[in-house]
Amino acid sequence: MLRKNNTPGKLIIVEGIDGSGKSTQIDLTCKWLQSQGRSVYFSEWNSSALVKSTTKRAKKRKLFTPTTFSLLQCTDFADRWENGILPMLKAGVIVLADRYAFTAFGRDVARGVNREWVRNLYSFAIQPDIALYFRVPLDIAIERITTARSELKYYEAGMDLNLAENPIDSFKLFQERILNEYDSMVNEFNLTVIDANLSVQAQQRLVREIVKQELAGWEGLPMPEGIAQTLTQAGINTGKGKK
Amino acid sequence: MSDNLFYGAGFPYRDIRDLPGKLIVLEGSDGVGRSTQTQLLRRWLEDEGFAVSDTGLRRSEMTQKGLDKARKGHTLSRITMSLFYVTDFADRLENQIIPALQAGFIVLSDRYFYSIMARDIARGLDPDWAHQVYGFAIKPDIILYLKADVMDLVSRLIHGRGLNYWEAGMDIHPSDNMYDSFIRYQSDLSLIYDQLARDYGFVTIDAGKPVMVVFEELQNKIRELFDKEQPIIEEGF
Numbered sequence: 337m338l339r340k341n342n343t344p345g346k347l348i349i350v351e352g353i354d355g356s357g358k359s360t361q362i363d364l365t366c367k368w369l370q371s372q373g374r375s376v377y378f379s380e381w382n383s384s385a386l387v388k389s390t391t392k393r394a395k396k397r398k399l400f401t402p403t404t405f406s407l408l409q410c411t412d413f414a415d416r417w418e419n420g421i422l423p424m425l426k427a428g429v430i431v432l433a434d435r436y437a438f439t440a441f442g443r444d445v446a447r448g449v450n451r452e453w454v455r456n457l458y459s460f461a462i463q464p465d466i467a468l469y470f471r472v473p474l475d476i477a478i479e480r481i482t483t484a485r486s487e488l489k490y491y492e493a494g495m496d497l498n499l500a501e502n503p504i505d506s507f508k509l510f511q512e513r514i515l516n517e518y519d520s521m522v523n524e525f526n527l528t529v530i531d532a533n534l535s536v537q538a539q540q541r542l543v544r545e546i547v548k549q550e551l552a553g554w555e556g557l558p559m560p561e562g563i564a565q566t567l568t569q570a571g572i573n574t575g576k577g578k579k
Numbered sequence: 580m581s582d583n584l585f586y587g588a589g590f591p592y593r594d595i596r597d598l599p600g601k602l603i604v605l606e607g608s609d610g611v612g613r614s615t616q617t618q619l620l621r622r623w624l625e626d627e628g629f630a631v632s633d634t635g636l637r638r639s640e641m642t643q644k645g646l647d648k649a650r651k652g653h654t655l656s657r658i659t660m661s662l663f664y665v666t667d668f669a670d671r672l673e674n675q676i677i678p679a680l681q682a683g684f685i686v687l688s689d690r691y692f693y694s695i696m697a698r699d700i701a702r703g704l705d706p707d708w709a710h711q712v713y714g715f716a717i718k719p720d721i722i723l724y725l726k727a728d729v730m731d732l733v734s735r736l737i738h739g740r741g742l743n744y745w746e747a748g749m750d751i752h753p754s755d756n757m758y759d760s761f762i763r764y765q766s767d768l769s770l771i772y773d774q775l776a777r778d779y780g781f782v783t784i785d786a787g788k789p790v791m792v793v794f795e796e797l798q799n800k801i802r803e804l805f806d807k808e809q810p811i812i813e814e815g816f
Contacts, residue, residue, distance in 0.1 A: 402592050
């Protein structure tokens with residue numbers, strides 16, 4: 337359902353349930369690629385400035401239904417898509433995304449929207465060159481999340497679904513549904529599964545290996561010499577000027 | 580209401596089977612006289628003893644503020660703008676229109692998603708994509724399309740509230756004056772509305788006629804929906 341990447345850029349995305357460690361991995365990948373002198377652009381789920389105030393308001397007042405939740409998140413994605421991700425891909429940049437359409441396919445379907453409907457919604461997006469799915473057993477993810485945060489938020493815990501009275505129980509049931517959706521997307525969207533039980537470093541080694549293979553023989557948008565020099569002077573290794 | 584309530588999948592997580600109300604939609608370009616007719620129809624239907632609820636674009640509690648802010652900036656890109664309006668529409672549908680229909684109200688909707696779609700298609704959006712996105716929408720009982728020619732719209736707007744940036748399509752037909760843009764944009768829209776009229780089965784009403792003549796035609800079409808039902812209040816008491 338997603339379009340083929342016909343741009344000169346590369347799209348690399350990470351997916352996984354909360355607490356799977358994907359953000360840590362994409363962050364490390366981003367810094368590594370920058371240090372290689374690559375032109376990189378990073379985009380995070382739910383970060384459009386245009387939609388922010390509406391999302392905040394709706395969450396605070398508990399105004400969302402599964403459909404409006406799905407639509408507003410897609411609006412957020414569309415803003416980032418049209419004004420960030422797509423132009424960057426067209427310029428030949430490596431775009432890294434922390435969460436992508438698959439997050440919507442997982443969460444929105446777990447909330448009860450129609451599977452095909454949400455897939456059509458995001459059909460303007462491109463199938464990533466690399467889609468990494470950080471798979472982690474449910475109890476480990478929950479342990480990570482509940483120790484890292486003092487409390488779970490209403491929508492985050494899926495409290496709008498009335499699955500359980502207690503946020504932690506609700507969160508478990510909600511994440512379990514999402515996990516099932518992710519697992520069914522592995523084949524559908526050719527997701528590369530990374531065992532998120534491995535150490536951070538072992539996972540990063542795997543990720544870099546996959547990225548290296550994808551970028552072999554690919555040029556992309558060069559970083560201007562001046563900028564590379566500035567970065568080097570600032571003590572950031574750009575991989576340039578070493579030879 | 581028919582068995583097939585929705586254009587597509589609807590709201591799978593909600594059990595919506597019985598909607599005793601009626602959904603009446605007024606469609607047509609800006610300046611065609613929709614709001615005047617909506618007011619007349621509302622008064623008439625209430626006189627007939629029906630409970631009436633009216634709703635329009637950009638009135639959702641969730642999105643109104645955000646949309647108003649975004650429109651002022653002219654920074655909304657095509658798909659983003661489209662989806663922001665879909666969100667607004669879905670919010671009103673689920674939180675205003677459906678509950679009113681469930682309670683047996685006549686819902687007079689001053690525009691429905693077709694207007695939003697028309698504007699989006701004029702800006703190059705894929706109509707099939709949009710049709711599927713709006714698959715959650717309820718099929719109205721009747722869609723009354725007020726059709727006027729472009730010169731008529733110009734005259735109404737100039738003698739009314741004036742031209743504005745978006746209604747003139749300044750974003751897609753930039754020119755040194757809003758008038759030229761408006762003419763080109765409204766001509767595009769007119770063709771798109773004609774196509775939507777065929778696709779969605781609009782009842783076309785000539786909006787070029789005097790207000791009360793148009794009103795009578797609308798009344799006649801709406802009466803057909805109620806032919807078997809008795810007005811609640813008896814006449815001539």
